Amino acid sequence: MRGAHEWVIEFVKEPEDAEQFAKILDQELGKINNYYFDERHDTKVIGMPIVHVVPQGTFYNRFKSKNKLG
Incomplete structure (x- = not known):
C-alpha cells in the first residue's frame, strides 16, 4: 500500500x-x-488524496479545548 495525503476538512456547505x-x-x-x-x-509513489469530512465547529472546538484560539 502506498501513502497518500490526508485532508481533514470542515465545510460550510458539504459537497x-x-x-x-x-x-x-x-x-x-x-x-x-x-x-x-x-x-x-508519473512515479505513482503516492495515492489518491484521502478526505475526512468533519462537522462544522470541529476545529474551533478543538483549538478552544487546547486554549489555542486567536
Missing part, C-alpha cells in the same frame, strides 16, 4: 459527492505543484 471532491482536489494539487503531479501520476 454532494465527496469522492468527486477528492478527484478535483487531486487535479488542482497537480496543477499547482509539479512535484505532486509527478509523484502522483
Whole structure:
C-alpha cells in the first residue's frame, strides 16, 4: 500500500459527492505543484488524496479545548 495525503476538512456547505471532491482536489494539487503531479501520476509513489469530512465547529472546538484560539 502506498501513502497518500490526508485532508481533514470542515465545510460550510458539504459537497454532494465527496469522492468527486477528492478527484478535483487531486487535479488542482497537480496543477499547482509539479512535484505532486509527478509523484502522483508519473512515479505513482503516492495515492489518491484521502478526505475526512468533519462537522462544522470541529476545529474551533478543538483549538478552544487546547486554549489555542486567536
